[in-house]
Amino acid sequence: EEGCSKLRPDGCTHPCAGRECGQCEEGCSKLRPDGCTHPCALPCHHGNCPPCRLMVRQRCHCKISSLYIECLSVVGICNWLYGYVQLGCGHRCKLLCHPDECDQSCSQRVKLKCPCKRIKKEFPCSRVRSEMDLVVCDETCRQLQKKHAEVTHTHTLVHILHEHKLFAELEAFEKRQKGRRKKNRKVTEVETEEGVWHRYKLRLLMPICGILLAVAAFLMYVTDVLRVVD
Ligand SMILES: [Zn+2]
């Protein structure tokens, strides 16, 4: 048994089984091709291993579809648009599922605004990423900003006044001033009214007293006459 001189299969490390010398019933121990994790379908054999025919699930290039294909066969493409999920910019590739690298010059339209956000314009994504200051403020922007700044300035002033309670104090002061003026006016009005009345009272009182005296005298005279008649 020892020293069997019959040819062993390539790479066979198994001892001769003794039945059919030169053949081997152990499994194939040849190195599997890269990517295949399946054992060879043949027992220990001469020559190259046959290609692996096992069906496996594989992702297509765009990773969207799952394809059922023979192990190690070329990965197919699916029919999805926007194939590759993301480019460097975050947008999706606009091509159909493809095996080569995505074109990074993204054509997605991107809206840009000027610094003050008044002017809006659209540009392809690749331009937006490669060029600076595509949308700048114009004269109208600057005028509006100036106006806005003025408004904010006034607002800030009012705000500061409020913050330091100056506004409240100012209002209180104004109220006090107004109140004082009103009071002063009332006093003088009353005074003048009283003055006028005082003056007229004297002038009116004299004739009224005269009339009253005359009436009294007349009544006294009439009663006297009536008494005489009785
Ligand atoms: Zn063998």
Ligand SMILES: [Zn+2]
């Ligand atoms: Zn042998």
Ligand SMILES: [Zn+2]
């Ligand atoms: Zn395989």
Ligand SMILES: [Zn+2]
């Ligand atoms: Zn094999």
Ligand SMILES: [Zn+2]
């Ligand atoms: Zn695909």
Ligand SMILES: [Zn+2]
């Ligand atoms: Zn993009």
Ligand SMILES: [Zn+2]
């Ligand atoms: Zn602007």
